[in-house]
Amino acid sequence: MKRIDFFREMRLGFLKTVRSVYEPFVEEDVERLGHLANRVLQMKWYFLFTEIIQTSKVEQVFIGGNPYFLTYDGWKMEAYSGICPFCSSLLFYSNLSATGKCFKCEETFHLDRTNGELLLEEYPIKKTENGYYLGIRE
The missing domain is CATH 1.20.5 (Single alpha-helices involved in coiled-coils or other helix-helix interfaces)
Structure with a gap:
């Protein structure tokens, strides 16, 4: 050697x-x-589920009385606020047009990033061995 x-x-x-x-x-x-x-x-993590069962591309969940949209792109998941950033009303999601709509101020939000600018607040999601968690600042 x-x-x-x-x-x-x-x-x-x-x-x-x-x-x-x-x-x-x-x-x-x-x-x-x-x-x-x-x-x-001041981040608190809330349990969502143990594994992704993709039934639809967008799902709405309520945590502590607040709505959140979970979007699935393949096996990547993102979370957005379900509250209108302009008037603080509840957003309604339409599967047909893949948009969120506020009926109070009549604003439309695309939850798909390819359709334009997304104005909703995004929340972090982490995956652990126990499942998926949504991070919300208190």
Whole structure:
């Protein structure tokens, strides 16, 4: 074995050893940082469901009395507010036109990003081993 090959193997072995030793600590630190970020941002996570069962492209859910639209694009999910940003009324969703409509101020909102600008507030969704969660700032 050449000297350069020996040092290359030593470097790879050393890096693998360091990684295996520090990996559990890094995972704990990442988890702690996630909890700290949730506290700082005042984010509370609400359980949605364990797995995606795609029955329709858009679904409306109510959490704490507030409406939210969940959109599915393949297996990617996004969440938007179900409240009109102009008059704070409830939005109604039409599957036929794939739009949300406010009957009070008569504004129309496309929940599909390809149809124009989306003005609704977007909410984060995270997937854990237990299921999907919707993040709402308090």
